[in-house]
Amino acid sequence: MTAAPIFRFAPSPNGALHLGHAYSALFTARCARALGGRVLLRIEDIDFIRCQDSYVHQAIEDLAWLGFSWEGEPRRQSQHMATYRAALDRLAARGLLYPCFASRQEIRAAVEGRKDWPADPDGQPLYPGLHRHLSEADRAELRARGVPFSLRLDMERALAMAGGPLTFAEDGSGPLGETGVVQADPRIWGDVILGRKDIGVSYHIAVVVDDALQGVTHVTRGQDLFHATAVHRLLQVLLGLPEPRYCHHRLISDETGRKLSKSAGDRSLRSLREAGVTASEIRALLGFGDMA
Template sequence: MMPPVFRFAPSPNGALHLGHAYSALLNLDRARESGGRFLLRIEDIDATRCRPEFETAIYEDLAWLGIAWENPVRRQSEHLADYRAALDKLSALGLVYPAFESRAEIARLVAVREAGGPWPRDPDGAPLYPGNAKSLSAGERTRLIASGTPYALRLDMAAACGRVGGLTWNELGEGPNEERGTVPAHPEAWGDVILARKETPTSYHLSVVVDDALQGVSEVVRGQDLFHATSVHRLLQELLGRPAPTYRHHKLIRDEAGRKLAKSSRSTGLRDLRAAGATPASIRRLVGLD
């Protein structure tokens, strides 16, 4: 039997904080308890926000916490061909289409729709895609792409859900409403999600599914803020013929006002806490892992 595989996958777009420490340490503890492997993945597909100095800081902060990982580290920016292959497979199934509206145009479309009543929103609170790009002719799509018009590649959610049966996942942690065990997936709640953009050949949803499969991740340990996104990941796993890991969504570490921690929060940044005299043991106590 293969040992279980765990991963911690931060984005180098800011400094790690206590919430990151909690997730990384939980993954490490689960790997040690089960005799499994611990992987580090750098999710650096957003070239506009990710910086080398933040990536270096990730390695330094994790090493200070006493966390060791297998090498080489998978950096998403070095594996764009893997995501393109997955996107091509979905396209061959007729499940991907280009949408040409800008963010401002989408906001205006939503405002028009809401004039007639509430417009549906995804579990994160963002409005579902309101455009009609699916109805464009092949010729019009080709013309717009050839003209250099920016576009996003979206998943035809209705067609995608029509290709699979009812989906579930095995939840070992708990969701926002204490969901555990066999959890039904509802990818339709997300509408036609973006899988890639003209300038960025993948999205979080697509790359995380591809990476977890290629790295053999068997248990995904991550925050409750990604609980509902698991529905989209299960759909993509099914469409791409990728295995479904077990999921363990954990509580979020919050500030004194009850807000989810942000990378801009200096009071909870690992580097600032270290400079103030914190130790790896005190970090464990702060996040409730003593």
């Protein structure tokens, strides 16, 4: 008997859920229902600087009110940091990580005035390799002085070790309409950070580890994360993790075409509830009126 597909909805509790989150949750539920799949809820709260327990409780209440249901207890990433660090240790043991002591200001200064310098999909200048080849003695001296550092992936070495072209199965579409079997090019991110200075691990490492541990077979998420899939596929190969199918859906925008954002203070589900808007009205507004 073939196991049921497993989907997940994974918000970060660094603000109140808005209509964009509602769309993503309902989209995931619809996809799971179409395939007879199961749905899990994951709370991606590794960023202890910005995430708050109050937003966790509010998100769970808002999702239940919306009519979104899931199996079992939500997995909270903050309770599994040692698991993510163990994955980092495995990469480090293969010589794929190196410490970077450079600040963002130093990185910008290193590429300032170089108009041809490439940027990553988030618009940040690619890391110019300032500390890629520091000697062990220099690294030890900087650590002894307490200089904070991140852990970067040596991209070229990682790609060589992964071997062969990387692809992923896309059931939705990328920002440019990409669908079907898509070529994954992690080089667009340069030597991406996998261990953050402030919280120890990054979204990239946590999400691929969790998807594997939870048996997730189908990842549904917004098009803003489409390009991150290239990094995730590389990490899955390097860590020997299974490959899920991906489906990147459209983003919900305001009247100006800007993606809804917690940081921009876009109207939350909670405020809409308090204004008297019903869950069925929200579902209908977002195109899920059939999911009563």
